[in-house]
Amino acid sequence: MSQPRKGGRGGGRGGGGQSREVQISKALSLLLRHAAEKEGLKMNTQGYANVADVLAWRKLKSLKVTFPEILDAVATSDKKRFALLHIPSAEQADSKGQATTTPSKVTDREDEGANDTEQSTTVLSAPPVTQAAQENATQRALSVATSKEDTDPSHFLIRATQGHSIKSVDPASFLERLTLSDEPQAQPSVPATTPSTSLPDTVVHGTYHAAWPLILASGGLKCMGRTHVHFATGPSLESVLAQNKGRGDTEGDGKGIEGLDNGTVISGMRRDAQVLIYINIKKALAAGCPFWRSENGVILSEGMAITGKEGAEEKEKVVPLEFFDVVVERKAGLGVLWEHGKVVQELPQDLAGRRNPKGRRVPPDGEKGRGRSK
Known part of the structure; x- marks a missing residue:
C-alpha cells in the first residue's frame, strides 16, 4: 500500500538517514509499546489506542503523519508489528455484526479547542481471540479504510502486537496461550490441530556474544524492562548446525542460514543474532512456565519464579537454564x-x-534495560 506524502516529503530520508516509513514505524512502536502512559495516551488493557489520539501525539504531529500513512505502517510491516480494529460506533457495529469483540464507549479524552466538550473514544472489553481472528480483524479494518468506506481515524483502534513494557496492558487479553494440549494428536483418527493453535516445532531466542555469559550467570532469560522474553519459531536447529559446520570466521556474516540471512523475516529475532538459544517448550510448559503466541507469530514468555538457595522464590521471573535444549554460536x-x-x-x-553489532550496548535479553523492538 503506497500513499502520497504531505508537504512533498515523498519517500525521502531523514532522521539519521532512515526512510520516512521507518521513522513512522519506529515512532509507533515506541508509543504503543513503551511510552503511552508517559505521553498520556489513553490505552485499554488490550493495548489498543484510538488512531485519532495516536495521530495527535507530538512526535507524529511533528512528522505531519497522515491516517493513510498509519494504514501503510500496519499493512506493510514486515513483522506485522501492529494490529488495527474498526469500531465506528456501537450502533454501526451492532447493525453490521462485524466486530469480533464487544465494543463499549466511554468518555476518556478531551480534544483541544473543543470548548471543553468531551468526546468519546471507543475502547474494548473482550475475551482473548485467536491469532487468526485477530489477523482477520486487522485485514477487515484495512479494507474498510482503503476502500474509503470509512476514513475517520477516530473510528479505528491500533496496538502493537507484542513487545510491550507498559504495565497496564494485560497480555492475556490479546495473546494466545500455549498449552501441552495444543500438541497435535498422534492417532490417525484424531484430526491434528491447525498450525495457528498447535505447539511450534522450534522456539528459539536470539542474542549476542556479550549477553551469553550474563544469561548463564543469571540462571536464564529475563524480561527485564519488557513484559516478556521474545522467541522466534525459526530457523530450525538442523539448518543452523548444517550451515555452521566447518566455519570459523569471527567476522563472518553467517550467510546461508535459512530464515536469517536469506532475506526472510523472522518475527521475534534480529537477523544479526550471534547466539541462538533453543528452548524445550514441552518441558517448560510441563513445569509451569507460561508461553504465549502473539498475532504476528512471536512466542513470548514472562518466565517463572525460581527457588533461591534458601528456598525463597526470587521476585524476578526467569526462563530457566533447565529448559535450554541446545545453544548454538552461529557467527564464528x-x-x-x-x-x-x-x-x-x-x-x-x-x-x-x-x-x-552496530554499537548496541544492550542485548535483546535486556541485562541493562528494556531492549529494542523486533
Whole structure:
C-alpha cells in the first residue's frame, strides 16, 4: 500500500538517514509499546489506542503523519508489528455484526479547542481471540479504510502486537496461550490441530556474544524492562548446525542460514543474532512456565519464579537454564555451546568481551534495560 506524502516529503530520508516509513514505524512502536502512559495516551488493557489520539501525539504531529500513512505502517510491516480494529460506533457495529469483540464507549479524552466538550473514544472489553481472528480483524479494518468506506481515524483502534513494557496492558487479553494440549494428536483418527493453535516445532531466542555469559550467570532469560522474553519459531536447529559446520570466521556474516540471512523475516529475532538459544517448550510448559503466541507469530514468555538457595522464590521471573535444549554460536563457527544442561564449550573472551553489532550496548535479553523492538 503506497500513499502520497504531505508537504512533498515523498519517500525521502531523514532522521539519521532512515526512510520516512521507518521513522513512522519506529515512532509507533515506541508509543504503543513503551511510552503511552508517559505521553498520556489513553490505552485499554488490550493495548489498543484510538488512531485519532495516536495521530495527535507530538512526535507524529511533528512528522505531519497522515491516517493513510498509519494504514501503510500496519499493512506493510514486515513483522506485522501492529494490529488495527474498526469500531465506528456501537450502533454501526451492532447493525453490521462485524466486530469480533464487544465494543463499549466511554468518555476518556478531551480534544483541544473543543470548548471543553468531551468526546468519546471507543475502547474494548473482550475475551482473548485467536491469532487468526485477530489477523482477520486487522485485514477487515484495512479494507474498510482503503476502500474509503470509512476514513475517520477516530473510528479505528491500533496496538502493537507484542513487545510491550507498559504495565497496564494485560497480555492475556490479546495473546494466545500455549498449552501441552495444543500438541497435535498422534492417532490417525484424531484430526491434528491447525498450525495457528498447535505447539511450534522450534522456539528459539536470539542474542549476542556479550549477553551469553550474563544469561548463564543469571540462571536464564529475563524480561527485564519488557513484559516478556521474545522467541522466534525459526530457523530450525538442523539448518543452523548444517550451515555452521566447518566455519570459523569471527567476522563472518553467517550467510546461508535459512530464515536469517536469506532475506526472510523472522518475527521475534534480529537477523544479526550471534547466539541462538533453543528452548524445550514441552518441558517448560510441563513445569509451569507460561508461553504465549502473539498475532504476528512471536512466542513470548514472562518466565517463572525460581527457588533461591534458601528456598525463597526470587521476585524476578526467569526462563530457566533447565529448559535450554541446545545453544548454538552461529557467527564464528563455534557451533554448540550448551546442550542437555551442560556447557559444551566456553565462549572465547575475545567474543564475549566485544560490543554488540552496530554499537548496541544492550542485548535483546535486556541485562541493562528494556531492549529494542523486533
